[in-house]
Amino acid sequence: MAKKHKITLSEEELISALRRREKVAAEALYDMYSASLYGVIFRIVNDTATAEDVLQEAFVKIWNSASSYSAEKGRLFTWMLNIARNLAIDKVRSKDFKNQYKNQELENNVGYIDKHNSTEYKPELLGVKDLVETLKPEQKSILDLIYFKGYTHTEAADELGIPLGTIKTRLRMAIMQLRRHFN
Amino acid sequence: MSVEDIKAYIESGVLELYVLGDLSAEEKAEVEALALKNPAIKAELDEIEKATHLYADVHDIEPADELRHRILNSLMTNLGDDRTFSKGKYNQPEARVAPIKPATTSIFYKYAFAASILLLCLCGGALVMVLNRLQNARQQLVTYQLQNQKFTRQVSQMDEEIAVFRDTTFRFVKLKGTAKMPQANVTVAWSSQRKKVMLDVATAALPAPDKGHQYQLWAIANGKPVDLGVFDAAEADSTKMMEMKSTGEAQAFAITLEPTGGSPKPTTEPLVIAAL
Numbered sequence: 001m002a003k004k005h006k007i008t009l010s011e012e013e014l015i016s017a018l019r020r021r022e023k024v025a026a027e028a029l030y031d032m033y034s035a036s037l038y039g040v041i042f043r044i045v046n047d048t049a050t051a052e053d054v055l056q057e058a059f060v061k062i063w064n065s066a067s068s069y070s071a072e073k074g075r076l077f078t079w080m081l082n083i084a085r086n087l088a089i090d091k092v093r094s095k096d097f098k099n100q101y102k103n104q105e106l107e108n109n110v111g112y113i114d115k116h117n118s119t120e121y122k123p124e125l126l127g128v129k130d131l132v133e134t135l136k137p138e139q140k141s142i143l144d145l146i147y148f149k150g151y152t153h154t155e156a157a158d159e160l161g162i163p164l165g166t167i168k169t170r171l172r173m174a175i176m177q178l179r180r181h182f183n
Numbered sequence: 184m185s186v187e188d189i190k191a192y193i194e195s196g197v198l199e200l201y202v203l204g205d206l207s208a209e210e211k212a213e214v215e216a217l218a219l220k221n222p223a224i225k226a227e228l229d230e231i232e233k234a235t236h237l238y239a240d241v242h243d244i245e246p247a248d249e250l251r252h253r254i255l256n257s258l259m260t261n262l263g264d265d266r267t268f269s270k271g272k273y274n275q276p277e278a279r280v281a282p283i284k285p286a287t288t289s290i291f292y293k294y295a296f297a298a299s300i301l302l303l304c305l306c307g308g309a310l311v312m313v314l315n316r317l318q319n320a321r322q323q324l325v326t327y328q329l330q331n332q333k334f335t336r337q338v339s340q341m342d343e344e345i346a347v348f349r350d351t352t353f354r355f356v357k358l359k360g361t362a363k364m365p366q367a368n369v370t371v372a373w374s375s376q377r378k379k380v381m382l383d384v385a386t387a388a389l390p391a392p393d394k395g396h397q398y399q400l401w402a403i404a405n406g407k408p409v410d411l412g413v414f415d416a417a418e419a420d421s422t423k424m425m426e427m428k429s430t431g432e433a434q435a436f437a438i439t440l441e442p443t444g445g446s447p448k449p450t451t452e453p454l455v456i457a458a459l
Contacts, residue, residue: 026255026258030254031251034246034250034251035243035244035246036236036239036242036243038245038246039239039242039243039244040242043242048247052247052250055250056250056254056257059254059257059258060254060257060258063258072215072219075232075233075236077232077236077239078202078236081204082204086204132238146203146205148242153200153205168195168196168199168200169196171199172194172196172199175199175231175235178234179234181234182230182234
């Protein structure tokens with residue numbers, strides 16, 4: 001399948017174009033972040049049609065509230081991801097969705113995605129997968145519960161039967177491990 | 184905040200939770216305020232954000248190609264109208280429809296309810312009217328039935344009377360008033376063959392007797408009076424021909440005034456009399 005040429009802007013360029021509501025900003029926003037946001041959304045909602053709807057809702061919300069984003073509060077992706085995650089979590093916790101997808105287990109599905117979803121080859125991510133592999137299972141499970149299942153750290157503590165302090169420590173350790181990629 | 188405090192704050196793991204959107208509004212505001220004042224915290228946040236972004240990138244999934252067009256279209260179609268867009272265009276269809284729908288439904292049900300009650304009242308009124316008419320009709324029917332019975336009786340009586348006239352064996356005997364009652368006259372029809380005596384009450388011109396007396400008809404057969412029964416004076420509306428006791432033989436008819444119930448033999452002089 002022929003891919004369109006993807007648009008990439010620096011974060012500063014993207015933010016100012018976004019504020020001016022330029023078409024190129026919307027395109028860059030989608031091309032730069034859709035796959036990462038969709039990966040998180042899909043793992044939370046566990047259903048293609050729902051994930052696509054949530055991704056669309058997320059982009060519309062991001063596009064409409066771009067003026068409320070300020071670089072001082074953090075990176076653009078962090079802000080976008082929190083919008084997308086919250087929409088996905090709201091969807092999963094809605095009554096209709098619960099009735100429909102009650103029986104599906106996240107872990108099974110994540111395994112399925114990781115085994116069968118061919119992602120694009122990205123040279124900049126070379127070595128990151130290996131890095132993720134080095135995460136201890138108890139660190140990864142906490143990160144995944146919060147990241148891909150929409151748990152709060154309190155809920156994760158209950159789910160795993162681990163004290164809140166341990167959850168925080170393990171989460172920090174997991175992220176420290178990932179940070180090695182940049183050092 | 185001392186360097187040690189900052190270090191402890193960073194190591195508490197609260198910044199990771201901040202980046203993952205897992206803090207209350209107050210905790211969030213505290214992190215943001217501290218990040219503004221402390222470059223070390225700001226730098227730490229930036230590192231955490233990069234790491235979580237990396238984690239998302241590693242787990243990315245390329246959405247379907249058609250989705251790019253769909254989503255960009257949904258953003259672009261509203262570029263020209265910032266006002267509607269800033270309100271949250273994707274919410275609008277729902278937001279617009281949701282309040283109207285229940286409103287129309289409730290108004291519809293209100294009207295439907297009112298209409299139902301009105302209909303019920305009308306039905307009740309109509310039912311009462313119909314019941315009244317039914318009762319009237321029943322009363323009329325009873326009246327007509329009674330009239331019908333009366334007419335049937337009259338007709339059968341008249342048939343009998345006509346039969347008397349048609350029967351050639353009957354003789355009509357006009358009894359005339361005696362000196363006691365010169366205006367009186369009574370007609371009697373008699374068939375010797377059938378031994379029947381009919382008294383025409385309708386045309387009988389006799390004054391009404393007092394309460395203690397009745398008229399009595401006699402046949403004179405072979406010189407002896409034979410009792411043919413008692414009767415009252417002609418009633419005003421009577422068309423009756425009254426059948427009296429039977430006799431096959433008579434040379435004359437006479438009527439006397441007797442005590443109520445009649446007498447075995449005449450006790451007074453005849454008032455009307457006719458000889459055959």
